[in-house]
Amino acid sequence: MNQTKIFAHRGFSSNYPENTMVAFQAAEQSQADGIEFDVQLSLDDVPVVIHDATLDRTTNGTGFVQSYPVHKIKKLDAGSWFHEKFEGESVPTLEEVLVWAKGNQLILNIELKGQLSDRDKAITVIYPMIKEHDLEDRVILSSFDHTVVAQCEQFAPMLETAVIVLSALYQPxxxxxxxxxxGYHFYYPTLLDKEVESLIKKGIRLRPYTVNDEKQIKRFIELGCDGIITDDPQKAVALRNQL
Structure with a gap:
């Protein structure tokens, strides 16, 4: 049985401001196997790493991400909201993350976000960047928008993909x-052990999110999930090592 991989959710987001380079660097230092992060397009179609459709929660900006060109987004503070010691952390571009990832072995789980009008555009912008940096074998493209996942499969079948769901799928x-x-990324309370075991036997790559409770981390490692997505990769790696 393959060892369950630990993915740091938006980086080491329990201790660092989510979706920033400092959070990704901390995830690498925690010995996580991969990072999960969110990407959407700026006004000028540059992929930027931020979760919400708006800037308000995680930066000192306001309004929709897609209302601003990348040079204005890069000037925003994306760290102070979490703690004053992270003042000056910026919103990374996907390019910055890919360049950094060339220096390590982390798996990059890129969650595709953005407006429905960007469905056709997102993969055509993002895939060439992944290919340019020769990271095809280390990328997972995932989304709550399953039409986007299907489009990724058609446009770039060499990349691994996954659907993300909040509720359990019927006949998954x-x-x-x-x-x-x-790839099946599910909210961790929504599947029974027997359902997890059955799907794993059928070759489905199960990665529950956001698994932070020690008991639940152990549960999914012992069940043999392909990976778990957690805010605290350090804790998850330590528990996996114990098991």
Missing amino acids: ESYLRTVQTL
């Missing part, structure tokens, strides 16, 4: 086949 194996993906 059949549904995933229609999307042409094996």
Whole structure:
């Protein structure tokens, strides 16, 4: 059985401002196997790393991310909201993350966000960047928008993909086949142990999120999930090592 991989959710987001380079660097130092982070397009179609559709929660800016060109987004403070010691942390571009990732072995789980109008544009902008940095074998593209996942499969079938769900899918194996993906990222309370075990036997790559409780971390490692997505990779790595 393959060892369960630990993915740092938006980086080491329990201790650092989410989706910033300092959070990603801390995740690497925690010996996580990968990082999960969110990407959407700026006004000038540059992929930037930020979760919300708006700037308000995690920066000192206001308004929609897609209302601003990248040079204005880069000037914002994306660290002070978490703690004053992180003042000056900026919103990374995807390019910055990919360049940094060339120096390590982390798996990059890129969650695609943005407006529905960007569906056709997102993969055509993002894939060439992944290819340019020769990171195709270290990227997972995931989304709550399963149409986007299907488009990724059609446009770049060499990349691994995954659907993200908040509630359990009905007949998930059949549904995933229609999307042409094996990746199933689910909210951790929504599947029973027997359902997890059955799907793993069928080759589905299960990665529950956001698993922060020690008991639940152990549960999914012992069940043999492909990975878990957690805010505290240091804790998860330590528990995996104990097991």
